[in-house]
Amino acid sequence: MPSTITKRSIDMDFIEKVGTISGEAFKTCMQCGTCSTVCPMQESTEVTPRKIIHLAQWGIFSTVMSVNMAWMCASCHTCAVRCPRGIDIPKVVEAIRLLTLRKNKNFVEPFEIVKEQIEEMPQAAMVSTFRKHTA
Amino acid sequence: MKIGYYPGCTLKTKAKNLEISTIEAMKKLDVEMVELDRWNCCGAVYSLADDDLVHLLAPVRDLIRARDAGLTPLMTLCSMCYNTLARANLLMRNDEVKREAINNFMEEEENYQGEVEVVHLLNFLRDSIGWDKVKAAVENPLDGIKLAPYYGCTLTRPLDVSVDHNTYHNVFGDMMKALGGEVVDFQEAETCCGSYQVISNPDAAEKTTVRIIESALKAGADALVLSCPLCDYNLGKKQADLMASREGIQPLPVVYMSQLMALAFGVPAEMAHFELNPPLTREFLEARGLLARV
Numbered sequence A: 001m002p003s004t005i006t007k008r009s010i011d012m013d014f015i016e017k018v019g020t021i022s023g024e025a026f027k028t029c030m031q032c033g034t035c036s037t038v039c040p041m042q043e044s045t046e047v048t049p050r051k052i053i054h055l056a057q058w059g060i061f062s063t064v065m066s067v068n069m070a071w072m073c074a075s076c077h078t079c080a081v082r083c084p085r086g087i088d089i090p091k092v093v094e095a096i097r098l099l100t101l102r103k104n105k106n107f108v109e110p111f112e113i114v115k116e117q118i119e120e121m122p123q124a125a126m127v128s129t130f131r132k133h134t135a
Numbered sequence B: 001m002k003i004g005y006y007p008g009c010t011l012k013t014k015a016k017n018l019e020i021s022t023i024e025a026m027k028k029l030d031v032e033m034v035e036l037d038r039w040n041c042c043g044a045v046y047s048l049a050d051d052d053l054v055h056l057l058a059p060v061r062d063l064i065r066a067r068d069a070g071l072t073p074l075m076t077l078c079s080m081c082y083n084t085l086a087r088a089n090l091l092m093r094n095d096e097v098k099r100e101a102i103n104n105f106m107e108e109e110e111n112y113q114g115e116v117e118v119v120h121l122l123n124f125l126r127d128s129i130g131w132d133k134v135k136a137a138v139e140n141p142l143d144g145i146k147l148a149p150y151y152g153c154t155l156t157r158p159l160d161v162s163v164d165h166n167t168y169h170n171v172f173g174d175m176m177k178a179l180g181g182e183v184v185d186f187q188e189a190e191t192c193c194g195s196y197q198v199i200s201n202p203d204a205a206e207k208t209t210v211r212i213i214e215s216a217l218k219a220g221a222d223a224l225v226l227s228c229p230l231c232d233y234n235l236g237k238k239q240a241d242l243m244a245s246r247e248g249i250q251p252l253p254v255v256y257m258s259q260l261m262a263l264a265f266g267v268p269a270e271m272a273h274f275e276l277n278p279p280l281t282r283e284f285l286e287a288r289g290l291l292a293r294v
């Protein structure tokens, strides 16, 4: 997925927001790709963790928000414990999700979860989904 | 000996088998689990946003009540509760600015500084009971059963809350060995089971559960041993769906660590509540004669 970077394409406000919400200095990422090799969700993500960090570094807001990476992350911290730069990648990814959720937009609609699933699911599944994927 | 105990929501409902089997097994070790009064849900996941303190209130309130009741260490059984409480506790210990903001917000409670020690069943057994004492309590050793301990994510990540600080995690395997079982190491023992993605992105979660199950089977495991109700759902209860939708997947029984401990200690099988496990678990234990022995 090629991205054109110009002075005007760099969304400084977005970079700053992700930095503030995540509390992570993701600009120090050196693009080694360690995070991508260990991510258990990589088969299902449109871009790898490395790439989402790169896109965020360059403030390419529209691409970051349109790919499914942030919604696929399971916050498993496999990448975070291995990042040679000490970046807590799931925190950056959570910040990206929150930019949507804080606009009161849900990724999952609780009322669309079918009754049978609610009956068999552990509470921990629902609580964590609502925490991660609803406003 | 008494130990403070934080159950969490799932252990009172879908995962009663994890709770009751632990309580009964601990009695055999002369340990009484004292449940925290008026506990509330910890939130299941730790808030990863730096500017979000409000979601820390739930776990911190639990910790304050535990401190006030003198319940430290506070033990958890569910890996997710362990992680959420342990992380919130560390934040209250180490982050002066956030600690002050949270304490100021909770006007009624006395200030909290992380006085409670949060432990999981695994490190409690290792550090406060000792494997020798566990071994001594075994009446029905899990002889010849190849057990694959599945850590998942939240028992060992992030590193500052890991139940095992060795590079190569062995606390879970050590527990299984103490119970007389044979430990099977497998490559995906710490791979995420997909966690909450089972609701939002079930296909993505399924891909990782398949990898975990196949890896354990390839390593020769007879059963996968768990400590988390969400792992139990993704890797155990959803297995029937996997079999139906994919070809060539072999079944793998899943069982909670505490259920095996209860059986090994001679606790009556009814107290391990296998009716709450997938049917395969019971069939497997029956076939191995583990239910008949007690």
Ligand code: SF4
Residues within 6 Å of the ligand: A028, A029, A030, A031, A032, A033, A034, A035, A036, A049, A050, A053, A082, A083, A084, A085, A086, A087, A089
């Ligand atoms: S592991 Fe860390 S430094 Fe390497 S690409 Fe990922 S975020 Fe960047």
Ligand code: SF4
Residues within 6 Å of the ligand: A035, A038, A039, A040, A041, A042, A049, A072, A073, A074, A075, A076, A077, A078, A079, A080, A089, A090, A093, B192
């Ligand atoms: S925390 Fe998210 S990005 Fe990192 S390895 Fe896990 S699923 Fe992938």
